[in-house]
Amino acid sequence: MRLDQVPQDNDYLMEGRTRELCYAVDEKGRYVRVLSAGWEPKNAALIQAWEQVYERVKATYDDVLAGKKSPLAFFMAKRMFDVKLLSAYTNIPKRKIKSHLDPDCFRRLDTETLKVYAHALNVTVDGLLNGPRPIDVPFRTEKAGR
Amino acid sequence: MTIDFKHSQSAHCENGVTSSLLRHHGLDISEAMAFGIGSGLFFAYLPFVKYDGIPTTSFRPLPGRIFKRTAARLRIRMVRKKFRDKEASMRALDETLGRGIPVGLQVGVFHLTYFPAPYRFHFNAHNLVVYGKENGQYLISDPVMEQPESLTYDELMRVRFARGLFEPRGHMYYLRDAPGHIDVASAIIKGIRKTCRDMLTIPIPLFGVKGIRYISRKMSKWPSKLGAKRAALYLGQLIRMQEEIGTGGAGFRFIYAAFLQEAAEALNNGRLEELSQSMTECGDRWRDFAAMAGRIIKNRASEQESYPALSAILSEIADRECRIFSELKDAVL
Numbered sequence: 001m002r003l004d005q006v007p008q009d010n011d012y013l014m015e016g017r018t019r020e021l022c023y024a025v026d027e028k029g030r031y032v033r034v035l036s037a038g039w040e041p042k043n044a045a046l047i048q049a050w051e052q053v054y055e056r057v058k059a060t061y062d063d064v065l066a067g068k069k070s071p072l073a074f075f076m077a078k079r080m081f082d083v084k085l086l087s088a089y090t091n092i093p094k095r096k097i098k099s100h101l102d103p104d105c106f107r108r109l110d111t112e113t114l115k116v117y118a119h120a121l122n123v124t125v126d127g128l129l130n131g132p133r134p135i136d137v138p139f140r141t142e143k144a145g146r
Numbered sequence: 147m148t149i150d151f152k153h154s155q156s157a158h159c160e161n162g163v164t165s166s167l168l169r170h171h172g173l174d175i176s177e178a179m180a181f182g183i184g185s186g187l188f189f190a191y192l193p194f195v196k197y198d199g200i201p202t203t204s205f206r207p208l209p210g211r212i213f214k215r216t217a218a219r220l221r222i223r224m225v226r227k228k229f230r231d232k233e234a235s236m237r238a239l240d241e242t243l244g245r246g247i248p249v250g251l252q253v254g255v256f257h258l259t260y261f262p263a264p265y266r267f268h269f270n271a272h273n274l275v276v277y278g279k280e281n282g283q284y285l286i287s288d289p290v291m292e293q294p295e296s297l298t299y300d301e302l303m304r305v306r307f308a309r310g311l312f313e314p315r316g317h318m319y320y321l322r323d324a325p326g327h328i329d330v331a332s333a334i335i336k337g338i339r340k341t342c343r344d345m346l347t348i349p350i351p352l353f354g355v356k357g358i359r360y361i362s363r364k365m366s367k368w369p370s371k372l373g374a375k376r377a378a379l380y381l382g383q384l385i386r387m388q389e390e391i392g393t394g395g396a397g398f399r400f401i402y403a404a405f406l407q408e409a410a411e412a413l414n415n416g417r418l419e420e421l422s423q424s425m426t427e428c429g430d431r432w433r434d435f436a437a438m439a440g441r442i443i444k445n446r447a448s449e450q451e452s453y454p455a456l457s458a459i460l461s462e463i464a465d466r467e468c469r470i471f472s473e474l475k476d477a478v479l
Binding site for chain 1: 155156157178198260261262263264265267268290291292293309310313378379381382383385386389390395396400401403404407422423426429430433436437439440441443444
């Protein structure tokens with residue numbers, strides 16, 4: 001990659017917090033370090049990954065409204081936790097977490113357990129208990145600042 | 147207390163931490179040099195290790211290896227610790243900072259507050275340096291950020307005990323002492339030999355050049371086997387591994403080329419300079435690959451741009467790298 005080929009395709013994915021350091025060759029063929037604001041193909045791959053997450057969040061949201069899954073399932077999808085990861089963070093057995101994905105089981109949960117889940121998933125206990133609101137569902141890939 | 151530590155940005159977190167810790171102790175090792183000596187270049191396709199149901203590709207060895215190898219090859223004694231107890235890990239950190247030693251930490255990025263949100267996945271192999279504590283805030287030199295950052299006690303403890311794949315478990319490391327004289331030349335040669343071995347001779351077809359050939363063969367069948375959507379997801383994951391923050395572009399190929407250029411000077415070996423150029427050309431082909439793959443993901447590919455075309459590029463890259471590493475091995479005999 002030559003110095004003049006270093007891409008500056010800013011899709012605001014780094015939120016203006018930083019730029020990325022790249023290595024490129026100058027006109028004398030020497031390697032120099034230069035900052036890049038982003039690159040189209042890699043932005044596309046990152047946006048694709050998020051769209052995948054959001055698709056799952058939307059599907060889970062519909063399931064929660066239809067009474068098929070508990071709000072816990074929704075916030076897990078939103079924060080990208082699977083049962084194994086949530087179990088690791090909370091020390092709650094996987095088997096129990098699976099049962100709490102069921103709306104009836106979830107309703108009977110005590111406040112202590114709810115607190116543990118809420119902390120791990122970065123929501124308030126009320127937010128978790130009352131279930132997702134439409135505003136919790138991202139309607140497109142979030143691009144801060146746009 | 148604040149240690150007089152110079153924050154410097156780098157392409158890859160682990161090389162960056164390695165380089166800036168060494169520089170702090172008066173050893174002038176650049177990021178590219180740390181990467182080369184630590185044999186950071188690699189390729190592995192792991193179809194049975196799935197991230198979100200998609201096979202993983204790695205362009206680097208396991209987290210922690212680069213630092214460990216660089217230190218060992220320069221004959222520098224280092225201290226590495228992992229913890230069960232969260233509080234104990236923070237006490238150990240405070241105590242080491244108190245002795246005036248900057249500390250490298252492995253952390254997860256999901257809870258890393260200053261990180262750009264779109265990059266905060268459950269990824270645990272990130273590295274940073276803590277160089278002080280002021281008013282309850284830990285001073286952080288994160289090599290992928292342009293500026294120094296800071297974290298509170300709780301925030302830092304949380305990222306040090308992130309869970310999931312490659313759990314850091316409070317992993318901290320620092321230099322015990324720095325020798326006055328280091329033998330860079332022999333370290334470079336050891337580093338290059340290891341990389342050549344990794345890329346050429348691992349007798350499992352998923353690693354090194356063989357791994358690139360393997361994924362190239364599989365890729366042409368992705369659309370028929372997986373359907374257009376999943377195939378695009380597989381491709382997306384591959385590009386992210388190749389180009390994401392931390393590789394310096396083209397799956398570390400450009401950093402490696404920069405290393406070869408520095409090594410050519412250090413060893414006074416003109417052959418390495420030529421191989422650096424070949425490596426740059428090879429990196430450009432990886433970029434061509436990513437550019438085409440990006441258009442396929444966005445459904446903007448032209449007629450000629452298809453999975454078989456991508457597969458052909460990878461196969462060409464495998465041939466190039468096979469030649470480069472064979473010649474490299476002979477160049478440092």
